[in-house]
Amino acid sequence: MYKEHFGFKEDPFSIAPDPQFLYMSxxxxxxxxxxxxxxxxxxxxxxxxxxxxxxxxxxxxxxxxxxxxxxxxxxxxxxxxxxxxxxxxxxxxxxxxxxxxxxxxxxxxxxxxxxxxxxxxxxxxxxxxxxxxxxxxxxxxxxxxxxxxxxxxxxxxxxxxxxxxxxxxxxxxxxxxxxxxxxxxxxxxxEPLLLRNISAYLGYRLAKAGVERPLFTPAAIKKLYRLSGGVPRLINLISDRALLGAYSRGEHQVRSTVLTQAAREIFGAERKHRRTGKWFFSAVPLLLVIAAVVVALVLFLPTPQRQETVALEPLAPVQADVIEEKEAGEHRSPPVVDSAPEQLAAVLAVTAPPQTTAEQSRNQAMQALLALWGYTDSLDPVATTTVADLYGLGLLEEEGGLELLRTFNHPALLSLIDAYGDGQFYVLLTALDDANATLIVGTDLVRVPIATLLRQWDGHFSILWQLPPGYEQVLRYGDQGIIVFWLEQQLAALANREPRDMLNLRFDHQLMNEVRRFQRRHGLTADGLVGPRTLMTMNAQMATDQPRLAFEREQ
Structure with missing residues (x-):
């Protein structure tokens, strides 16, 4: 229907498994x-x-x-x-x-x-x-x-x-x-596509259909990633409907508002159906309690303003203090906003630093993350692909929940939606307990309830992790080299057994079975493959001086 409007020779987002439209990420x-x-x-x-x-x-x-x-x-x-x-x-x-x-x-x-x-x-x-x-x-x-x-x-x-x-x-x-x-x-x-793949994926399919120019705005691409989770079939469904929406409006580019409407048309009926039904009647008591709490907040708490924060010193000195604390072997909670009842309204939402773009907030958060790892020299944080080459660190960009972050146990870059509707921005999650999350927002350190974080976080995060020696790609059965020897040492330590002392050791059935047991024990896919998720979870179990997500509690 919209082929002539955009100049397509074929449907760019058909869900048929056509090999010529396969974008090889x-x-x-x-x-x-x-x-x-x-x-x-x-x-x-x-x-x-x-x-x-x-x-x-x-x-x-x-x-x-x-x-x-x-x-x-x-x-x-x-x-x-x-x-x-x-x-x-x-x-x-x-x-x-x-x-x-x-x-x-x-x-x-x-x-x-x-x-x-x-x-x-x-x-x-x-x-x-x-x-x-x-x-x-x-x-x-x-x-x-x-x-x-x-x-x-x-x-x-x-x-x-x-x-x-x-x-x-x-x-x-x-x-x-x-x-x-x-x-x-x-x-x-x-796995689903990552955010950095979406633009190339769209461009590839559009070009195969006969259109070389970009038809999706940068904001629409980010929105598409959040709506689809990087799943190609959902990307195709939403994109096809969005192009139809742009055509019906006489527009020649897909904007984020059109994309949102397209997703609502595709998923709206299903989601509406899920929200209604028998569960409503069983939830009436809970809804009444929530309503009472909301009324109490409106009547007795001051009008919410932007959250109060504790301003940090410039990032490098602050991170130096953190490093000195770690070397001293002491663990103490950082200064944060008091969450007493009289100040509850101040931490009901997380807002972007004033006059800061999403890219600038990401740069600040990445620089703070690198500083936690001890690297305070000048580095363009956007060039994250160079991090591994410069420092021997890997960058994991994933989607999941707080339990996954607790499992990895490393500070994480989070993408949030501003509570005041100012768009997307980035923060650094540095600590997480049962009730609250501690964030670096720009140069401020704030603590908010976990419920607040979950309302504004889209589930995507970035984590730096220490690459093992010789690691280049996912380890699997039959591999050998220093990385396999290293893996044998780690699994032996975790299992409290003597390692097999063979430098030419292969990734054999014994190693694969031990990896699977480890994966099952920690809620990972028990496929016997050793990739970033397995390595980071394994690393979290070992006693190292790498940055951790939360301070250990004193016994």
């Missing part, structure tokens, strides 16, 4: 590389997981375009099948003939085995791809494993690629599927 490139590696390694199983809409099927379609011509592929989209139905579907996909009305598993398996042997004799490989694999039953998965038992001295005659939601990892952890899990030689979890 670093996340998607690594996912595709894992699939290709698994295929070339002649392994039994390759696993790709990710939340709904992150692009698993699209990555797989891209994989299909790179599969060698001498390959036979069975692609199953609906895995809610019985063992007999699945075997019949595989035979149909591969063009294998079988007697009409067959109701014997053995007949299907024999037909498949003959096909696999014949394909191998003609130097062909056979690949089975199953989408939505989290819906497979245990019996079906076990039958698939048995199909991969047919092998030569050098390779499996059937390769299996499983695509699924995160529940697939949990399914494969079941005891009865441990043999299958041990045959997974390549696995990858596809």
């Amino acid at each position: 670093e996340i998607h490139r690594e996912a595709l590389a894992h699939l290709l590696y698994g295929m070339k390694a002649d392994s039994g199983f390759v696993l790709l997981t990710g939340e709904v809409g992150t692009g698993k099927t699209t990555v797989c379609r891209c994989l299909l375009n790179q599969i060698p011509d001498n390959s036979e592929v069975a692609f199953i989209l609906n895995p809610k099948l019985s063992v007999l139905e699945l075997l019949a579907t595989i035979c149909d996909e591969l063009g294998i003939a079988y007697p009409a009305g067959t109701a014997s598993i053995k007949v299907f398996v024999d037909c498949l085995n003959l096909f696999l042997l014949d394909a191998h004799s003609h130097n062909k490989r056979t690949i089975l791809i199953i989408d939505e694999a989290q819906n497979l039953s245990v019996d079906v998965l076990e039958q698939i494993r048995l199909l991969t038992n047919l092998e030569t001295d050098k390779r499996k005659l059937l390769q299996v690629i499983l695509l699924g939601q995160p529940e697939l990892n949990q399914l494969l952890e079941r005891a009865e599927l441990r043999q299958l899990s041990q045959r997974v030689t390549a696995r990858y979890h596809l």
Whole structure:
């Protein structure tokens, strides 16, 4: 409908898994590389997981375009099948003939085995791809494993690629599927796009559709990230509706207000439905209590003003004091606004520093964060990609809740929405207890109730973390080097056991199983992969002098 208005040759934001519209972010490139590696390694199983809409099927379609011509592929989209139905579907996909009305598993398996042997004799490989694999039953998965038992001295005659939601990892952890899990030689979890990817993602799809100019304002891009969470399918849905909205207004660029309306049209009915229903009647007593508290605040508390703060000295001296305190081994709470009842109105909201842009507030917060790590020299905080090269630090940009921040236990850059409607700004979270959060806002140190923070925080945060020696990318089964030796030392210390003293140690089954146990114990995805989340959580358990999120309480 809006093609001619914007000059598109194709729909830029179709949700169909078209490989030519696949924007290969670093996340998607690594996912595709894992699939290709698994295929070339002649392994039994390759696993790709990710939340709904992150692009698993699209990555797989891209994989299909790179599969060698001498390959036979069975692609199953609906895995809610019985063992007999699945075997019949595989035979149909591969063009294998079988007697009409067959109701014997053995007949299907024999037909498949003959096909696999014949394909191998003609130097062909056979690949089975199953989408939505989290819906497979245990019996079906076990039958698939048995199909991969047919092998030569050098390779499996059937390769299996499983695509699924995160529940697939949990399914494969079941005891009865441990043999299958041990045959997974390549696995990858596809995360949503980060904020820095959104502009490139939009530009790529717009260019593929025939438009080179930017159609989304910078504010709209940030809004799109907050509304979609970085999930490509949601980005497509919202963007398509936003373009339609801009067209209906006669505008040639999507603004944040149009984007908000588009998201409301897509999600509004569903959210409204969720907010109404039987829960309302059970919540009436709670609503009455809340109403009484609000009335009391209006009647007895002074009119809310911008929050009172304790002005800090210039950041460098303040951070030097923090460092001296750490070296002395003492822990004391920083000076903060008193949250006594008479001053409660002063901490009901967090507001941006006056006359400060979002970029300036981010620069201030990042400079304060670097100072906490002991780096007070002049550095452009915007150039965060250089942080690792300069200081051996990693920058993790993630989305989650306060419990995740407590798990990582490092100061965090938070993106807030100003309580007075002045837009987005950044603060540094330095301490967190059960009731309050301590923030550096510009050059002021303030403490606010956690409920206040949650009302204004969109869930996105940035954390600096210490990179282990030799760390370059996510560690997985089969890796070796100094980083694997380091990992062995850390896990041994956490498990209170003697480390294996082998500098040429490989990331073996023992390490992988210990990593999984650690991940399960700390609420992480137990995939056996060692990435930033696992490393930071592991680091938080060790006694180090790195900046922590909260002061330890005296015993």
